[in-house]
Structures are given as structure tokens and as C-alpha cells.
Amino acid sequence: MRKEFIDLTGDIFGRWLVEERAKNEGGKAQFFCRCSCGMERIVRSADLRNGSSRSCGCLARKIWSRNLRKRRAQERRRKKAKLRAKKVFKVRRAARSETRR
Ligand SMILES: [Zn+2]
Numbered sequence: 001m002r003k004e005f006i007d008l009t010g011d012i013f014g015r016w017l018v019e020e021r022a023k024n025e026g027g028k029a030q031f032f033c034r035c036s037c038g039m040e041r042i043v044r045s046a047d048l049r050n051g052s053s054r055s056c057g058c059l060a061r062k063i064w065s066r067n068l069r070k071r072r073a074q075e076r077r078r079k080k081a082k083l084r085a086k087k088v089f090k091v092r093r094a095a096r097s098e099t100r101r
Pocket of ligand 1: 037039
């Protein structure tokens with residue numbers, strides 16, 4: 001029995017605009033999609049509908065780089081805090097040795 005074909009032409013999934021039907025692969029419907037960044041790719045209908053493909057990858061790259069920036073800032077803050085803690089520790093130790101003398 002042939003599965004019903006769902007026409008997604010003209011629909012938008014994330015950054016994908018579905019342009020036209022592409023050749024089936026392994027009995028699965030595929031579509032030519034254009035990403036909002038201009039990239040064109042054939043995407044499986046199922047991937048579009050279940051949300052597992054929402055862009056050519058530029059969206060993921062953007063999120064990733066944003067997270068990277070956040071991570072770097074966090075690391076810098078952590079390092080600074082560590083440095084400050086070390087300084088305080090040194091000062092305290094110096095003060096202690098001073099009172100011991
Ligand atoms: Zn893109």
C-alpha cells in the first residue's frame with residue numbers, strides 16, 4: 001500500500017522554506033528546501049515535520065558560537081575569581097605568619 005504523500009511545498013519549518021518535491025529516497029518523501037541564509041538542500045519530509053531539521057546547520061552553528069562565547073566569558077570570570085581567591089589566601093597567610101612571629 002502506498003503511503004499518502006504530504007505536500008509541504010510553500011511551508012516553513014524553522015529556517016527552511018520548502019520549495020518543491022524532490023525524489024524519494026528509500027520510499028521517503030524529500031523536498032528541496034531553501035534556508036533563510038540562502039543554502040539549498042534536500043530534506044526528508046519526516047525530518048521537517050518532526051522538527052529534527054530546522055535549518056541547513058547555520059542555526060546550530062549560531063547557537064553553538066553563542067554558547068561558546070558564553071562559556072568563554074564564564075571561564076574568564078571563574079579564572080578571575082580564582083585569582084582573587086588566591087590573592088586573598090596569600091594575604092591571609094602572610095598576615096598569619098606575621099602574627100606568629
Ligand atoms: Zn542556513
